[in-house]
Amino acid sequence: MASIVFYFQVHQPFRLRRYTIFDSDTCYFDERKNEEICHKVANKCYLPTNRLMLELAERHKGRFRVSYSLTGTVIEQFRRWQPETLDSFKRLADTGCVEFISETHYHSLSFLYDRNEFVAQTRMHADLMEELFGQRPRVFRNTELTYNNDVAQVVDEMGFRAILTEGADHVLGYRSPNFLYSPPNCANLAMLMKNYRLSDDIAFRFGNRGWAEWPMTAEKFAGWVDQINGNGYVCNLFMDYETFGEHQWADTGIFDFMRHLPEKVLETGKNDFLTVSEAVERYPTVGEVDIPHMISWADTERDLSAWLGNSMQANALHDVYALAEAVRATGNETLIDDWRKLQTSDHFYYMCTKWFADGDVHKYFNPYESPYDAYINYMNILDNIRGRMAATAAV
Amino acid sequence: MRVLMLGWEFPPYISGGLGTACLGMTKGLDEIGVDVAFVLPTAVPIAETSHVDFKTPASVKPRPRAVAAQPAGAATETLEHVEFHRVQAALQAYATPQSYEQAVRKLIEQQKAVQQSGGEHSPYTEEPAAEAQPAPSMPSGTFVVGGGAHYGDDLMSQVQRYADLAVEVARTEPFDVIHAHDWMTFPAAACVAAATGKPLVVHVHSTEFDRAGNNVNQQVYDIERMGMHRADRVVCVSHLTRNLVVSRYGVPTEKVVVIYNAVQADNNGPLDLTPIKQNEKIVLFLGRVTMQKGPEYFLQAAAKVVEKFQDVRFVMAGSGDMITRMIRLAADLKIGRYVTFTGFLRGGDVDRIFRMADLYVMPSVSEPFGIAPLEALSHNVPVIISKQSGVSEVLTHVLKVDFWDTDEMANKILGVLRHEPLRKTLRQHGAIELRKFSWTDSARKLNGVYEAVCAARK
Numbered sequence: 019m020a021s022i023v024f025y026f027q028v029h030q031p032f033r034l035r036r037y038t039i040f041d042s043d044t045c046y047f048d049e050r051k052n053e054e055i056c057h058k059v060a061n062k063c064y065l066p067t068n069r070l071m072l073e074l075a076e077r078h079k080g081r082f083r084v085s086y087s088l089t090g091t092v093i094e095q096f097r098r099w100q101p102e103t104l105d106s107f108k109r110l111a112d113t114g115c116v117e118f119i120s121e122t123h124y125h126s127l128s129f130l131y132d133r134n135e136f137v138a139q140t141r142m143h144a145d146l147m148e149e150l151f152g153q154r155p156r157v158f159r160n161t162e163l164t165y166n167n168d169v170a171q172v173v174d175e176m177g178f179r180a181i182l183t184e185g186a187d188h189v190l191g192y193r194s195p196n197f198l199y200s201p202p203n204c205a206n207l208a209m210l211m212k213n214y215r216l217s218d219d220i221a222f223r224f225g226n227r228g229w230a231e232w233p234m235t236a237e238k239f240a241g242w243v244d245q246i247n248g249n250g251y252v253c254n255l256f257m258d259y260e261t262f263g264e265h266q267w268a269d270t271g272i273f274d275f276m277r278h279l280p281e282k283v284l285e286t287g288k289n290d291f292l293t294v295s296e297a298v299e300r301y302p303t304v305g306e307v308d309i310p311h312m313i314s315w316a317d318t319e320r321d322l323s324a325w326l327g328n329s330m331q332a333n334a335l336h337d338v339y340a341l342a343e344a345v346r347a348t349g350n351e352t353l354i355d356d357w358r359k360l361q362t363s364d365h366f367y368y369m370c371t372k373w374f375a376d377g378d379v380h381k382y383f384n385p386y387e388s389p390y391d392a393y394i395n396y397m398n399i400l401d402n403i404r405g406r407m408a409a410t411a412a413v
Numbered sequence: 414m415r416v417l418m419l420g421w422e423f424p425p426y427i428s429g430g431l432g433t434a435c436l437g438m439t440k441g442l443d444e445i446g447v448d449v450a451f452v453l454p455t456a457v458p459i460a461e462t463s464h465v466d467f468k469t470p471a472s473v474k475p476r477p478r479a480v481a482a483q484p485a486g487a488a489t490e491t492l493e494h495v496e497f498h499r500v501q502a503a504l505q506a507y508a509t510p511q512s513y514e515q516a517v518r519k520l521i522e523q524q525k526a527v528q529q530s531g532g533e534h535s536p537y538t539e540e541p542a543a544e545a546q547p548a549p550s551m552p553s554g555t556f557v558v559g560g561g562a563h564y565g566d567d568l569m570s571q572v573q574r575y576a577d578l579a580v581e582v583a584r585t586e587p588f589d590v591i592h593a594h595d596w597m598t599f600p601a602a603a604c605v606a607a608a609t610g611k612p613l614v615v616h617v618h619s620t621e622f623d624r625a626g627n628n629v630n631q632q633v634y635d636i637e638r639m640g641m642h643r644a645d646r647v648v649c650v651s652h653l654t655r656n657l658v659v660s661r662y663g664v665p666t667e668k669v670v671v672i673y674n675a676v677q678a679d680n681n682g683p684l685d686l687t688p689i690k691q692n693e694k695i696v697l698f699l700g701r702v703t704m705q706k707g708p709e710y711f712l713q714a715a716a717k718v719v720e721k722f723q724d725v726r727f728v729m730a731g732s733g734d735m736i737t738r739m740i741r742l743a744a745d746l747k748i749g750r751y752v753t754f755t756g757f758l759r760g761g762d763v764d765r766i767f768r769m770a771d772l773y774v775m776p777s778v779s780e781p782f783g784i785a786p787l788e789a790l791s792h793n794v795p796v797i798i799s800k801q802s803g804v805s806e807v808l809t810h811v812l813k814v815d816f817w818d819t820d821e822m823a824n825k826i827l828g829v830l831r832h833e834p835l836r837k838t839l840r841q842h843g844a845i846e847l848r849k850f851s852w853t854d855s856a857r858k859l860n861g862v863y864e865a866v867c868a869a870r871k
Contacts, residue, residue, distance in 0.1 A: 038824035039721055328841075329834035371810070371842055390812050393835055394828035 020196070020246040021292040021300070022283060023210065024084040025159070025182060026259035028064070029125055030056060030092045031364035033385050037398050044406065046356060046399050051385070053099045060100045063263035068106040070262075070273060074280050075113040082280040083115045083291045086259070087159055090123035090143055091362060093150070104150070111151035117293035120144045120155035120178070126361035127161055127325060129169055130312075131339035139358070140176065157182065157294045161363050163212065163256070163315040164322065167308065170201035170209065178207060180298045182256060185211035186313050186320040193307070196250025200303040208298045209307060212256040212315060216242060221257040225270030236275055240282035240289075247288055251301040256315070317372075325366040330393040335366060337400055341407065348410045357403055360396070368392035414863055415448040417588040417605065419579055419598035423453050423497075424760075430784040431594060431618050434650075434674050439495050441675075441856030447863070448494040450586050452601075454575045498586075500578035568597075569632065576601035580608050590614060590863045596621070596633055599640025606643065612866035615644040620657050623779040624705050638662050645866040648672050648859070650782035651803020672858045673807055675850035676787035692724045694830045697770040697794070699763070699785055700777075702733035707776035707799065707816045709735070709742060714776070716746040717823035722830055725751060730766055732757040767792035771836070772829045776816045777802050786811060790847045795839035797825050807849075810842035 033055075035048035074082045088107065096104040110116045122128055123143040128135040140158070148154045158178040160169050165183035173181050185195030193199075195211040219239070223229045231238070243253050258265065266272040283289050292300065316324040326332055338360055345357045369389045386392040418439070422432035439449050579601035583591075591613045593602030599615060606613040621633045641647050641662050647669045649655040655671050658664050696715070700706045708729060715727040729739060729752065736754070743752040758766060767773070773789035773796050780802035787804065789796050790811075798805050799816035812825045829835055 038820060039827050040717070040820060040824065329837045330832075333832065333834035371838060387813065388809070390810075390828075390835060390839065393832070393838075394812075394825060397828065397832060398824070 020243055020250060020253055020289045021297055022243060022253045022255060022289065023292055023294055023297050025119065025254070025256045025294060026084065026086050026261075027159075027257070028086060028092050028259045029089040030059065030095050031125065031362040032091055032095075032359045034365065034395055034399060037395055037402075039398050039401070041398070042402065042405075044352075044356070044402065046402070047359070048385075052095065056095045056099045059260060059264055060096075060103045062268070063260050064100070064103045065106060066268075066273065067259065067262040067276075068103070068110060070276060071110055071116075072106070072113065074277070075110070075115040078280050078284065080113075080115055081284055081290060083117075083293045083296065085117040085119055085157070085293045086110075087119040087121050088147075089121065089125040090139075090146060091125060091359065093146065108151065111153070115293075117157065117295055118147045118151050118153060118155055119157045119159055119182070119294065120147060121159050122161055124358045124361050125161050125363055126358070127164065127335065127363050127366070128339070128361060129160060129164070129172070130322075130326075131335065132342050133172065135339070135342055135361075136172070137176065140173075156180065157298075159183075162325075164312055165309060165314070166312045167202055167310055170204050170207055174201070174204035174207040180208045180210060180294055182210050182254075182294065183212070183309075184313055184315040184320055185214055185254070188320070189307060189309050189313060193305075194250050195254060196246050196252055197304040198251065198298065198301050199305055199307040202306055202308050208303050210252065210254050210294060210297065211307075213254045214315070216253060217255045217257050220255065220272075220275075221261045221265065224261075224272055224275070225266045233271065234275065236278035236282040239275070239279060240286065243283060243289055244286055252292070252297050323372060324370050325363055328369070328371050328389075330371075330389070331366045331369045334369065334393060334396050334400070337397070341400075341403065344407050344411075345403070348407060350406075350410055353403070353406055353410065360399065360403070365392070365396055369396070414590070414860060414867075415588045416442070416450070416863065417583055417586060417591050417611075418449050418451045419591065419593040419601050419605070420451060421454055421575075421595065421597045423451070430674075430782070433784050433788075434618060434782075435594060437675055437677055437852040438856060438859065440677070441852030441854075442859065443494045444853050445856050445860060446494060447856065447860055448588075450496050450498060450582075450588060452498045452500060452579050452582050454500055454571075454578075498582050500575065500582065572597050572600055572636075576604045580604045583609055589867055592616060592859075592863075593640065593644075594618060596637045596640060599636050599643075602640060603643045612645045612870050613643060614646045614648060614862055614866060615640045616648045616650075617641070617654055617658055617781070618650055619781045620654065620661070622657055622661060623654075623781055624703075626704060626778070644668070645869065646670065646862050648862060650674055651806055653801075653803045653806065654781040670858075670862060672855050672862075673803075673850065674782045674784050674787070675852040675855050676784060676791050676847065677852065693726045694724060694771040695769050696725060696727050696772045696774060696826060696830070697730065697766060697789075698728065698774055698776070699730045699758070699766065699789075700775070702729065702731050702736045702739055704735065705777060705779055706731075706733070707778045708733075708739050710776040710778075710816050710819050710822065711774055712739060712742050712746060712748070712752065713819040714774075714822035714826060715743075715752065716748050717819060718826050718830070719748050719751050721823075721827055723751075725830060727752045728755060728766065728770070729753070730755040730758045730763075763788075764792070767794055770794045772797065772826060774822070774826065775799060775802065776814075776822065778816050780804070787847065787850055790843040793840050793844065795829055795836050795843065797822065797829070808846065810839060810846045812839070 032047045033052055034046055037046060071084065093104065120140060120143050122136060122139040123146065124139055126139060128139055144155050156178060157180045158173045159182040163182060163184045170181055190211065195213045199209045201207055201209050219234060224234055226232060246253050262272055262276065280291065312322050313320050314322060326335065341357060345354055368384050368386050369392045371389050420435045422435060424432050424436050439451060442449055583605040588611065591602050591605050591611050593599055594616045595618050602613055602615060621629045621637060641658060641664045647658055647664055649658055649669055649671050650673065652671055655669050658669050659666050698708060698711045702708045718725060740754060743749050767789060773786065773794045775783055775786055775798045777783065777799050778801060780799065783798065783802045783804040786796045786798050786808065796811040798811055798813055800813050801816055805813055814822045814825060
């Protein structure tokens with residue numbers, strides 16, 4: 019038996035407005051653009067895909083099961099601009115076929131800089147999931163699947179049952195991502211690793227006409243999944259939810275593919291779908307994977323270099339976390355929220371200068387003309403935050 | 414392949430980037446084994462301390478005759494395939510009236526000497542062209558009238574004179590193709606092409622629209638247009654320029670190619686430079702102080718920077734017709750104490766000022782290419798360039814602004830001055846990016862153009 023474990027990441031950052039050193043107001047975010055993008059992505063991806071997922075959950079009577087992680091920032095945007103989308107996620111939750119996973123509320127890299135902040139944001143997010151969807155998350159995924167042994171240990175101590183990360187070749191070696199593993203020194207934590215080949219076949223290659231396997235059909239893909247049967251337990255398909263309709267446009271046939279995939283997988287009678295927690299309950303872990311260095315699911319390097327690859331990124335990250343104690347001490351909720359929104363990893367991704375290998379992806383998602391503009395803008399805003407702290411302290 | 418190259422600037426006689434480009438280009442061509450005979454209008458005496466060591470005549474010959482054989486011992490560095498011909502015409506596009514008068518006076522004196530030793534010399538009266546009327550498309554009257562406001566007086570007759578002399582050089586020189594740089598040499602190029610029937614490549618480093626905005630000098634425009642249409646191939650320094658050539662001059666697109674400029678890789682050894690021990694950051698403007706280069710935007714941005722950051726010095730290096738206005742503007746903006754005007758710099762001084770700079774800004778209103786940002790990068794200086802420049806088509810690791818957006822220019826200047834990590838990242842990636850600009854590569858592309866036009870003639 020091979021079980022497909024789908025996990026979809028749903029995220030939108032609060033993009034910053036153009037903020038020069040001559041600005042002094044506290045409106046840091048490009049409200050118009052954020053709203054516009056939220057509507058656009060909702061119409062192209064979230065709403066139609068949620069409709070499809072709901073349809074599949076009903077048609078297969080509970081045998082089609084998936085997991086989601088929605089960041090705190092995207093939920094705030096839904097609440098403000100797309101309540102309809104949030105409702106459709108709630109309806110998905112009501113089917114009982116969907117699990118919601120926890121992460122840092124602000125999609126941040128706080129683990130690297132401030133453990134207290136990391137724990138606080140994770141709790142915040144778990145509370146939000148429980149409030150919205152009526153289930154306390156038992157699974158954790160760190161921003162962009164950044165992971166090492168230390169992350170696992172902290173998450174284990176917080177009581178989670180499983181953690182997700184990238185099935186990077188350089189950590190797995192000869193081992194297969196199609197089993198469950200355990201991190202070293204963790205009492206209860208299981209680890210699921212992304213099968214990046216099959217995941218990327220859907221997320222990146224699906225609509226590529228130059229790809230040898232194009233056009234990919236549900237039947238063909240179900241066949242590949244079936245090959246895992248006997249060599250593994252799970253097929254971890256982890257991807258951005260925006261794959262459907264946004265990265266892969268509707269005219270590539272991605273929706274039709276997804277519509278037919280469950281029946282093709284299920285009709286073999288040997289394979290099925292599970293949420294992450296169900297996979298952890300059904301299958302044992304087969305060994306320990308030791309990952310001392312940080313890995314992630316980004317770019318070809320599968321490391322932190324997309325967010326922490328040059329001096330600007332290192333400086334901006336260092337500076338935003340340098341304010342942690344002082345900002346939290348103000349007790350000023352708006353200030354704290356603004357500061358936390360500045361921690362969203364996207365801001366640092368925009369400052370990435372390794373444009374050559376992964377240039378296309380980086381440029382596509384970048385609202386700035388250059389990484390240098392992103393850095394200057396960010397640092398100007400951070401200046402303003404510092405000014406506000408000084409003002410609060412003076413009062 | 415042997416090229417008759419017609420230019421009007423060559424180091425150390427430069428008023429802009431053209432001379433620098435010609436130097437790099439001829440070095441590149443030399444490296445790939447293309448022979449170049451360079452015809453240069455120098456009536457002005459050669460400075461004793463030329464920093465460029467070429468195989469050049471030690472002095473200007475009294476007769477404007479081709480100098481085929483080089484005097485032995487005159488050269489310290491040899492470019493095997495390049496030789497220089499200096500003819501006497503006072504071509505200085507951006508000359509001020511005073512300097513021009515001086516040059517003309519020198520020229521007249523020298524001509525007197527020529528007349529005493531053999532009389533005035535004209536190819537048309539002395540030996541009529543064998544095959545054709547020389548340059549039938551251009552009656553000499555076209556160029557006689559005085560130039561426009563931004564050109565030196567009587568430039569046109571000097572252009573004509575240069576043409577006459579170039580034809581004479583061409584008659585004694587064997588070559589396969591004519592390569593002419595910018596409008597002042599186009600009449601000469603057309604004459605030589607008509608007289609010899611050789612294919613013509615014109616190289617557009619700048620157009621009248623770049624130099625004069627929309628106050629175009631009709632005569633100059635006509636000459637540019639004539640040269641481009643007469644040419645077998647037009648080489649532009651950027652797509653920005655190519656679009657202008659196609660849209661404003663009506664040149665068929667298939668005739669126009671883009672070859673980017675480059676920068677010389679070898680940046681001579683350490684200069685003896687005592688660093689100024691102070692906290693001031695230096696922001697550099699380097700170029701002609703003319704409308705085209707946007708000096709006023711630099712100063713307006715400077716005033717905004719000074720509001721936020723005072724440990725800074727803005728250096729305006731260069732001369733031009735707007736210099737006095739700029740000095741007044743700095744005073745009006747009350748930033749006089751933050752601004753230094755150096756006047757025109759050349760050679761070692763350019764190197765020195767680059768080394769002192771923390772940031773180079775090129776706020777050009779219109780810049781066909783812009784070699785100076787590449788020079789800044791080669792000195793490890795971070796760069797801000799205007800989006801209205803050809804070089805911005807090919808540079809990624811620089812900051813870009815619209816020249817008129819002085820708020821954003823100030824914002825970026827401050828970003829660079831305040832954040833070392835930004836300077837560091839710009840320098841690191843700039844140095845890597847610079848490697849894609851090589852004169853040898855540009856010369857190879859140029860040679861491809863030569864070969865194509867020569868083949869078309871066969």
